[in-house]
Amino acid sequence: MRGQDLSIAKEFKEMGYGEALESDAAALEWLEKNKRKFGHFIDGKFTKPSNTFKTTNPANGKFLAEISKGNLSDIKLAVTSAVAAQKRWSSLNSHERAKYLYALARVIQKNSRLLAVLETLENGKSIRETRDIDIPLVVRHFYHHAGWAEILHEEFKDYEPVGVAGQIIPWNFPLLMLSWKIAPALAAGNSVILKPAETTSLTAIYFAKLCEMIGLPKGVVNIVTGDGETGEHLISQDKIGKIAFTGSTEVGKRIRKKTAGKGKKLTLELGGKSPFIIFDDADIDSAVEGLVDAIWLNQGEVCCAGSRLLVQESISEKVKRKIVARMKKLRVGNPLDKSVDMGAIINQSQLKKIGQMVSESEKEGAKVFQTNIKCDAKGCFYPPTLITDTEPSMEIVREEVFGPVLVFLTFRTPNEAVEIANNTQYGLAASIWTENINLALDMAPKIKAGVIWINSSNMFDAAVGFGGYRESGYGREGGKEGIFEYLKPKGHNSPKKVNRFKESRKVKTLDQTADSSIDQTRKFYIGGKQVRPDGGYSSKLIDKNGNFVTEVGLGNRKDIRDAVESANLSSSWSTTTSHNRSQVMYYLAENLSKRKAEFCAKLELFVEPKDAEIEVNLAIERLFYYAAWTDKLDGAVHQAPIRANTLAINEPLGVIGAISSESEPFLSFITILGLALSQGNRVIIIPSRANPLACLDFYQVIDTSDVPGGVVNIISGSPGELGKVLSEHLGVDAIWHFGSKKYFSEVESLSISNLKQTYVSDGESMDWSNTQSPVLKELLRRSVQVKNIWIPYGE
Numbered sequence: 122m123r124g125q126d127l128s129i130a131k132e133f134k135e136m137g138y139g140e141a142l143e144s145d146a147a148a149l150e151w152l153e154k155n156k157r158k159f160g161h162f163i164d165g166k167f168t169k170p171s172n173t174f175k176t177t178n179p180a181n182g183k184f185l186a187e188i189s190k191g192n193l194s195d196i197k198l199a200v201t202s203a204v205a206a207q208k209r210w211s212s213l214n215s216h217e218r219a220k221y222l223y224a225l226a227r228v229i230q231k232n233s234r235l236l237a238v239l240e241t242l243e244n245g246k247s248i249r250e251t252r253d254i255d256i257p258l259v260v261r262h263f264y265h266h267a268g269w270a271e272i273l274h275e276e277f278k279d280y281e282p283v284g285v286a287g288q289i290i291p292w293n294f295p296l297l298m299l300s301w302k303i304a305p306a307l308a309a310g311n312s313v314i315l316k317p318a319e320t321t322s323l324t325a326i327y328f329a330k331l332c333e334m335i336g337l338p339k340g341v342v343n344i345v346t347g348d349g350e351t352g353e354h355l356i357s358q359d360k361i362g363k364i365a366f367t368g369s370t371e372v373g374k375r376i377r378k379k380t381a382g383k384g385k386k387l388t389l390e391l392g393g394k395s396p397f398i399i400f401d402d403a404d405i406d407s408a409v410e411g412l413v414d415a416i417w418l419n420q421g422e423v424c425c426a427g428s429r430l431l432v433q434e435s436i437s438e439k440v441k442r443k444i445v446a447r448m449k450k451l452r453v454g455n456p457l458d459k460s461v462d463m464g465a466i467i468n469q470s471q472l473k474k475i476g477q478m479v480s481e482s483e484k485e486g487a488k489v490f491q492t493n494i495k496c497d498a499k500g501c502f503y504p505p506t507l508i509t510d511t512e513p514s515m516e517i518v519r520e521e522v523f524g525p526v527l528v529f530l531t532f533r534t535p536n537e538a539v540e541i542a543n544n545t546q547y548g549l550a551a552s553i554w555t556e557n558i559n560l561a562l563d564m565a566p567k568i569k570a571g572v573i574w575i576n577s578s579n580m581f582d583a584a585v586g587f588g589g590y591r592e593s594g595y596g597r598e599g600g601k602e603g604i605f606e607y608l609k610p611k612g613h614n615s616p617k618k619v620n621r622f623k624e625s626r627k628v629k630t631l632d633q634t635a636d637s638s639i640d641q642t643r644k645f646y647i648g649g650k651q652v653r654p655d656g657g658y659s660s661k662l663i664d665k666n667g668n669f670v671t672e673v674g675l676g677n678r679k680d681i682r683d684a685v686e687s688a689n690l691s692s693s694w695s696t697t698t699s700h701n702r703s704q705v706m707y708y709l710a711e712n713l714s715k716r717k718a719e720f721c722a723k724l725e726l727f728v729e730p731k732d733a734e735i736e737v738n739l740a741i742e743r744l745f746y747y748a749a750w751t752d753k754l755d756g757a758v759h760q761a762p763i764r765a766n767t768l769a770i771n772e773p774l775g776v777i778g779a780i781s782s783e784s785e786p787f788l789s790f791i792t793i794l795g796l797a798l799s800q801g802n803r804v805i806i807i808p809s810r811a812n813p814l815a816c817l818d819f820y821q822v823i824d825t826s827d828v829p830g831g832v833v834n835i836i837s838g839s840p841g842e843l844g845k846v847l848s849e850h851l852g853v854d855a856i857w858h859f860g861s862k863k864y865f866s867e868v869e870s871l872s873i874s875n876l877k878q879t880y881v882s883d884g885e886s887m888d889w890s891n892t893q894s895p896v897l898k899e900l901l902r903r904s905v906q907v908k909n910i911w912i913p914y915g916e
C-alpha cells in the first residue's frame with residue numbers, strides 16, 4: 122500500500138510521458154500479404170517486381186520491403202498506357218471525372234490510419250503528424266479537386282488539358298506531395314505517371330491499390346518507382362506534355378536543362394531558406410510556438426521551413442531563452458509513439474549531411490546549442506539545434522540544411538529585416554510576427570517569396586496556391602492557380618491561317634559592317650536615353666524594294682548589361698500604383714495614335730500600305746487594351762477551411778528579357794511592351810531583325826509619355842546572340858522568346874542560372890492580331906507571379 126503510494130507520488134512528481142505506441146500491425150500485415158515485394162502500377166495493373174532495391178525504416182534500420190527500380194521500358198510502357206488513357210479520360214464529362222476524384226478522397230479517408238502508419242514507418246516522421254497533418258491534407262486535396270473537376274468546363278473555357286503529366290516527388294511529404302500532383306492533374310483532364318522518391322514509395326503503392334479498388338480507368342494513374350535514373354527516363358519522354366517536380370534546386374535546374382526547348386510545361390517546387398521574423402511588439406510566446414512548428418515540424422525536412430530566424434535586437438535575448446526552454450521540452454524518439462514530437466531523419470546520408478553542415482558552422486565560429494536525445498542507436502535521429510553567433514557569409518546561414526537546424530540572426534529596423542530576409546537566392550516562404558497589422562502588411566509585399574504567413578507558419582490548404590519566387594522555383598500548386606499549371610490555352614501554337622505580314626520576312630539585312638557613317642545608325646534606347654552600340658557595329662536595313670533605309674545597331678553583351686542594370690534601377694515602376702501605370706500607358710497609346718501616319722510610313726517601307734495601317738491601328742488598340750488591364754488583373758481571397766483568409770496577390774516578375782516576333786513585328790513588339798508595363802514589369806526588348814525600324818523609333822513616343830527611364834529598353838541585333846545574353850543574365854527574372862524555334866533550347870537551358878521563368882513560342886505562328894486569343898490572355902497571366910499572404914483571425 123505504502124509502496125504504491127510512493128511510486129504514484131514519484132510518477133506525479135516527474136510527470137513523464139509513458140510510451141503510447143500506435144500499432145503497426147495492419148501496415149505490416151499488408152506488407153506481408155504482398156511478400157514485401159512490389160512492382161510498378163502501369164495500365165491499371167501491378168507489374169512483376171524486378172530490379173529491386175530495399176526500403177527501410179529510418180527510425181530503427183529495419184527492412185520494410187523491396188521496391189522495383191523503373192527502367193526505360195517500364196517508363197515507355199507507362200507512357201503508352203497514359204497516352205491512351207488520357208484520350209478517354211478527357212472525353213468523360215466533368216461530372217464523371219469528378220466522381221472518381223471524390224471516390225479517391227473517400228477511400229483515402231477510410232484507409233487513413235493505415236496510410237498514416239505506413240508513412241511513419243517509411244519516412245520516420247511522427248505518427249502525430251502523419252495522422253493529424255499529412256493524411257487529412259491529402260484527403261482535403263482530393264475533395265477540393267473533385268470540385269474543380271466538376272466545374273472545369275465552366276471556369277476554364279479557353280483551356281484544354283496538357284495531356285500526360287510526368288510527376289516527380291520528394292520523400293519529405295510522400296503522400297501529400299503525391300496528392301498535390303495527382304489531384305489537380307486528373308481534375309484538369311490529364312493522365313499521370315508519378316515517380317515517388319526512392320526512399321518513400323510505399324504509400325504511393327498503397328494509393329495505386331486504392332485507384333484499383335475504386336475502379337479508376339486503367340492508365341489514368343501510373344506509378345513507376347525508382348531513383349533519379351528512373352526520373353531521367355521519365356522527363357525525357359516526348360509524349361509527356363508537362364513535368365511537375367518537387368525536390369532539390371540542383372535537380373530542378375537539371376530538369377529545366379534537360380527539357381529545354383522540348384515544349385513541355387514545367388513547374389518546379391524547390392528548396393528554400395525561409396525567414397521567420399519576430400518584431401519587438403510580437404506576442405512572443407505565440408511566435409515561439411509558431412517557430413517550433415516552422416523549424417521542427419517534420420524534423421525540419423520541409424522546403425518552406427522557417428530556418429532563418431530574424432529577431433528584433435531589443436528582444437533577442439528574451440526570445441533566445443524562450444526558444445532554448447522550449448527546445449528542451451521537444452520529445453524526439455520512436456515516431457510511432459503518439460507523444461513524440463520529432464521522429465527520425467530520412468536516411469543516413471541526410472543525417473550525415475546535416476551533421477557536417479552544423480560542425481562546419483562551428484568551425485567557422487558559430488555557437489551550436491543542441492538538446493540531449495536518447496534514441497534507438499540504429500535510427501537516424503538528430504537533435505533540435507540552434508545556431509547563434511553567425512556571419513551572413515556562412516554556409517549554414519545561406520544554404521538549405523533540410524534538418525532540425527535553426528539559424529539565429531538579429532535586426533534593428535523593418536528595412537533591415539527586409540534586406541536580410543531577401544538576401545538569399547531562394548524565395549519560398551516567410552513568417553512575420555508583429556501585433557501591428559500595418560507593419561505586417563507593409564512587410565508582406567516587400568519580401569520576395571511566394572507564401573507569407575502573418576503571425577502563423579506552415580499553413581497549407583488545397584484552395585491556396587503554394588510555390589516559390591526566384592530559385593525556389595515556379596508555378597503554383599493548389600487552388601485555381603494550380604489548375605492553370607495543368608492546362609494550356611486552346612489553339613496554342615496552332616499555325617495561323619493567314620499570315621498577313623509575311624512580306625516582312627523577305628526583307629534582307631547585311632550584317633556586321635564596321636561602318637564609317639556611324640552617325641546614320643539608329644541608336645538603342647537604354648535607361649531612357651539614346652545610346653550608340655557599344656561595339657560600334659551595325660547592319661544595313663533594306664526595304665521591300667531593295668533600297669537602303671538606314672543603319673541599325675548590332676547590340677552586344679555590354680549593351681544588354683547596361684540595359685539590365687537600368688531596368689533593375691527602375692524598380693519604382695513595379696511599386697507605383699496601377700492607376701499611375703495605366704495613365705502612362707493611355708498616354709503612350711494616345712501619342713502613338715497622334716503619330717499614326719508617321720509609323721505607318723515606317724512600316725510601309727517593308728509591307729503593303731494596307732497592312733501597315735492595320736498593324737499600327739492594332740498596336741494602338743493593344744496599348745489601350747493592356748492599359749485597361751493594368752488595374753483589373755485582380756488576385757483573389759482564398760477562404761481556407763481554417764481560421765485564416767489568404768490574399769492571393771499578383772506581383773510583377775521584375776525584369777523581363779524579350780525577343781520579339783519576326784511576323785507582325787511592330788504589333789508583337791507593342792504587345793510585349795504593353796503586357797510588361799501593364800503589370801509593373803520592366804523590359805528589355807529585342808525587336809524583329811528584319812523590320813525593326815518602327816520599334817527602334819518608338820522611343821520617341823516613350824520619351825513623350827512619362828515612362829520613367831529604364832522601364833523600357835530597346836536593343837537591336839542578332840536575336841540568337843542577344844537572347845543568349847539575356848537568358849543567362851542574373852539580373853533578368855523572366856525570358857520571353859517569340860523568335861525562331863532554333864533558339865528555344867538554348868534560351869531555356871541558360872535560364873537555369875537564376876531559374877528564370879520562360880515563355881517560348883514561335884511568334885510566326887501566333888495570332889498577334891486577335892485580342893481575344895487565349896494565348897494573349899495567358900501571357901497576361903504569365904506576366905505576374907502570385908504571392909499568397911495568410912492572415913489568420915480569431916484565436
Ligand code: NAD
Binds near residue numbers: 293391
Ligand atoms: P532530390 O532532388 O535528389 O530528389 C527529389 C526527387 O527527384 C526524387 O524522386 C528523386 O528520385 C528524383 N531525382 C533525383 N535526381 C533526378 C534526376 N536527375 N532526374 C529526375 N529525377 C531525379 O532530393 P534528395 O536527394 O532526395 O534530397 C537532397 C536535398 O534536396 C535535400 O537535402 C534537401 O535540401 C532538398 N530537398 C528539397 C525538397 C523540397 O521539397 N523542396 C524535398 C526533398 C529534398
Ligand code: MN
Binds near residue numbers: 349
Ligand atoms: Mn538526390
